[in-house]
Amino acid sequence: MENKTIMITTADISKTKDLILSVDQLNTVIGKTPAKAKKNRPAKGGGTWTYVSGSYMKKQLNMLFGWNWDFEIVSEQILIEAGEVIVKGKLTCRSNGNTIVKMQYGNKDIMFKKGTTVPLSIGNDMKAAATDALKKCAAELGIAQDVYAPADFKDVEVVNEIPSGKSNADKMAL
Template identity: 40%
Template sequence: MNRALLEKPFEPSQIKQRQGNFGHILDYVEGHVVTSRLNEAFDGNWSFEVVKYRILKDTDEVLVLGKLTAEGVTKMAFGSKEIERTKDTKAIFSLGDDLKAASTDALKKAASLLGVGLYLYSDQRPNGKTEEGRPETPNKGASTGNEKNQPGPKDEPATGDGNGGRLTNKQLAMIFGVGKSKGLQTKDIKDKALATFKKNLNFLTKEEASTFINALQSM
């Protein structure tokens, strides 16, 4: 597997920006850019399928579980999309388009587990700037090698079985289940995870997920 190509930073012209939570500006790439990178890295020999999907009526969004397979390696990730409705009648514009967008979200997240655009989920950037554009200040005594240009250990989802590994699908489902039993909406749960751990809910470790579940249960 060509990790160097998978993890290669995107061209500035390929990176878009959008408003995130708490006023943060988030960098992202569009689905076709990720698809092109996968085609380049695997010469088209990869596949993606939607394992299952759900329509969440309480949060009015679609949730998709996607599976990306390449060179015998499989990565799975959830993608979501708020259902778009008309302002007057609240009728759904196109559920098919919403499912397509959620599937693209799942593909991008699964691809990030192979290293594609993973640095975009981190505070660090290859140009030496933080997510908010401030120059990085190396920690005293830290190495000054090229490792600062790579995603830090806390940002890259691990694949091991220890506490440092990425949260399981069962833990993710439990987080949403417990959160909703406490009256929280999906957005509230995601925002709470981001505020607590400074990272996207899908990138929590198993240990962090357990801590988060306990915190939700004690609410």
């Protein structure tokens, strides 16, 4: 099946009178991730995972919200025995007089000094877990959906109204 761009209106996105995000913001959030931003790494258990970097997500948030966003760590756990650190992060974005809040967890395997059970740098592991949480919060907004939820991704363009001569018959459930 051809991956065709579906044109939808702002009314298809939200039934509220005023949108929280502008049409440009919506198209950026739900659009395809540029190929140059996608990276691959080995997956646990074999295969590879596609991902985007934390700096890419921060750049997208800056461009989408004009630097009017905050990220904070709500909780953290250092599980030495399990070899993992876990953080719960909270992303707060402000747009058009509204606030959007997303919370998610991030994790990172603890790096140990070679041949020991002594952590190399818990601080670096915590920073990596925080970045993971930020990326997951941003993905909750829809950024990089084609990377993190490819089976659910639809190539969509948001417009204020369907131009004359165009059909909205191809609209699928989003």
